[in-house]
Amino acid sequence: MRITHQSDIASSEITPPELWRRRREFLKASAAGVGLIATGGLLGSPGRVSAGETIPNIKPSPLSTDEQQTSFEDITQYNNFYELGSGKSAPAANAHHLKTRPWSVVVDGECDAPGEIGIEDILGGFTQEERIYRLRCVEAWSMVVPWVGFPLGDLLKRFKPNSNARYVAFETLYDPEQMPGQRRAVLDWPYREGLRMDEAMHPLAILATGLYGEIMPNQNGAPLRLVVPWKYGFKSIKSIVRIRFAAREPEATWNMLQPDEYGFYANVNPAVNHPRWSQKMHRVIGEGWFARKQETLPFNGYADQVASLYSGMDLRRHF
Numbered sequence: 001m002r003i004t005h006q007s008d009i010a011s012s013e014i015t016p017p018e019l020w021r022r023r024r025e026f027l028k029a030s031a032a033g034v035g036l037i038a039t040g041g042l043l044g045s046p047g048r049v050s051a052g053e054t055i056p057n058i059k060p061s062p063l064s065t066d067e068q069q070t071s072f073e074d075i076t077q078y079n080n081f082y083e084l085g086s087g088k089s090a091p092a093a094n095a096h097h098l099k100t101r102p103w104s105v106v107v108d109g110e111c112d113a114p115g116e117i118g119i120e121d122i123l124g125g126f127t128q129e130e131r132i133y134r135l136r137c138v139e140a141w142s143m144v145v146p147w148v149g150f151p152l153g154d155l156l157k158r159f160k161p162n163s164n165a166r167y168v169a170f171e172t173l174y175d176p177e178q179m180p181g182q183r184r185a186v187l188d189w190p191y192r193e194g195l196r197m198d199e200a201m202h203p204l205a206i207l208a209t210g211l212y213g214e215i216m217p218n219q220n221g222a223p224l225r226l227v228v229p230w231k232y233g234f235k236s237i238k239s240i241v242r243i244r245f246a247a248r249e250p251e252a253t254w255n256m257l258q259p260d261e262y263g264f265y266a267n268v269n270p271a272v273n274h275p276r277w278s279q280k281m282h283r284v285i286g287e288g289w290f291a292r293k294q295e296t297l298p299f300n301g302y303a304d305q306v307a308s309l310y311s312g313m314d315l316r317r318h319f
């Protein structure tokens with residue numbers, strides 16, 4: 001695992017993307033023995049970690065938390081994206097293999113207007129709000145990411161789900177050429193996830209196209225990924241190419257692999273432990289490995305907004 005917190009950079013420092021890139025270029029140039037003057041060009045045109053383009057006309061969402069944001073560096077260098085390798089630093093290292101243009105998403109299944117939508121239409125038509133959410137992963141860490149995205153429901157409605165549509169299924173691109181991790185059967189590819197229809201229509205379930213005001217870096221799931229902040233991180237499927245309305249609960253990658261460890265719902269729940277570890281506490285990324293852990297809240301702190309979706313359900317059974 002790569003630890004980004006014990007460098008010369010203060011762990012709590014919140015680094016905007018441009019500044020961070022410039023510092024990376026500077027460090028790279030210094031390591032190569034290139035003097036400060038010679039780095040002028042590099043400093044002027046910082047190397048792109050990924051797409052990095054600014055997304056115009058975004059505004060803060062009223063759903064945003066006011067908690068401190070995790071640094072751009074931590075968000076983009078400490079990832080889970082098995083298609084781009086196992087280990088937290090592999091996705092960033094292999095990100096360049098993934099080509100995100102052209103890109104389109106097929107939407108079909110139980111709906112009256114199935115079809116395909118191109119990423120340019122998605123970017124042009126939906127991305128209006130910047131949303132800041134805590135994203136908590138099942139490995140028990142948390143980040144506050146300023147996602148650029150839009151409600152998943154806005155896209156789903158366009159395809160007119162019919163009355164049989166009780167679930168929504170998602171699939172990631174399958175292409176071992178672009179996704180070196182798929183050359184091995186680490187998971188049952190393609191990565192799949194699903195939500196119940198009412199969960200998918202909740203305004204906190206978003207599709208993200210960027211973060212920190214920029215087009216999504218590949219390692220974070222470019223060009224389009226799900227973000228469901230009240231669920232464990234593995235539900236937030238990356239690099240989506242297919243969305244299907246379904247009558248029955250769809251297959252979900254981790255749930256299929258280890259059903260007793262990863263439930264279909266995967267709502268953040270400190271009262272239900274993972275069979276191999278407690279889920280009561282988590283580490284906050286950016287605070288360092290030795291910082292005190294933080295208490296995990298039911299539904300990751302979004303209980304007021306989402307708990308009613310599950311009223312009457314036994315959340316120990318439907319974990």
Ligand code: MTE
Nearest residue numbers: 079080081082137172191233234236237238
């Ligand atoms: N989506 C795909 N396609 N492949 C993956 O391996 N990993 C999941 C989720 N989405 C994953 C994925 C897991 S386990 C987590 S914790 C989050 O992505 C991590 O998102 P992040 O790297 O942007 O923090």
